[in-house]
Amino acid sequence: MRTLTRKGAATRQRILEGAAAHIREHGVAGMTLDDVLARTATSKSQLFHYFPDGREELLLAVARFEADRVLEDQQPQLGDLTSWAAWQSWRDKVVDRYRRQGRLCPLNSVTSQLGSRTPGAQAVVTELMHRWQAEIAAGVRHMQDAGEIDPDLDPERAAAALLAGIQGGVLIQMSTGETSHLEAALDMGIAHLRASRLASP
């Protein structure tokens, strides 16, 4: 794949997005290469032309694609956690995003299929978590500078806890279909940040 013509790039993108859409609807286990071909009006040779390593490479590309969407979907709020109102607005956006997404999490689906071999999938998720945590931590620091959060609180550790709550809330939603755990985790996490200033002298 030395160079891609405009047409080639478009085809590659069509395959990628078609695979992502199919996975969002049916999960990874319910996706066959032929499904993707049918949905995107392409042929086997095209798929292997743009993804020489076949299914595995395609799944990895989907993982990257979905990982990027996760953070994008939280902007601009996530990048601007500079007031309690902004935090609340971000919280609502996260809940709304995952409520829309429904019971299937493409990223979890893909990574748990690729599993421990193919370290690439885990690397994608790990990087996503780091970037996500960094953005939250930046918000915590900003509120500390504004005197709204106890300056002794470790921003990274607080962000890690909040992030874990989000992940768990989404995971539970995948089984129960309810977002109540996600909401409880976010609300408790934010409440803890707000209360920290009062608790410390």
Added chain:
Amino acid sequence: MRTLTRKGAATRQRILEGAAAHIREHGVAGMTLDDVLARTATSKSQLFHYFPDGREELLLAVARFEADRVLEDQQPQLGDLTSWAAWQSWRDKVVDRYRRQGRLCPLNSVTSQLGSRTPGAQAVVTELMHRWQAEIAAGVRHMQDAGEIDPDLDPERAAAALLAGIQGGVLIQMSTGETSHLEAALDMGIAHLRASRLASP
């Protein structure tokens, strides 16, 4: 499968535990029925004799098996959250359990394979979450009765948030291999409970 002889029950159990062990090591995607047969010294006909619906039924049985282990592994601490020391002891046990388990979560693996069809798998997880949350909530109520937690706090909601933090911490550990998020979530959740009494008048 009207009645099982003692020998039959033992064989069934051997197959079940063999499958569970294989999944813990290689994930669901890396498990074939022949793998299980080889590992447990049984034959195809035996597997289909005890699990007439084949792979699907076996996976569901593994899910139940693992779900039971999750709560058992937290006892007796989880059932006796009656002092802050007990909470801390439970927290340590949870972290230790998942640190031992490593990067593969059998339950997540199984449910994400069985997916949205086979509602049974989701039901198993949902029930596990409910029981788990109920035990935590009981601990919260106990501490409220003891005057150690703000009585205005909703125990179920607090338990839901704490549970979400645990799930997310474990999920992140599956990618990163680190338990730091799990620890941060637990510590923050418990700290929030402890601080609640001080915050309210």
Added chain:
DNA sequence: GTTAATATGGACTCGCAAGTCCAGTCTGGA
């Protein structure tokens, strides 16, 4: 001890889905 149900061995079928191959078409630059 007889008999009916239960337990076991292992060969066989069969379909699916990943991946290969080659022949043919299009595109862009010299």
Added chain:
DNA sequence: TCCAGACTGGACTTGCGAGTCCATATTAAC
């Protein structure tokens, strides 16, 4: 205009793994 390399169609191979079948062995109850 021409040609090298990019793009496309689709038939074909291949292997794997779930599930079936039947013959045989074992158990338990009477």
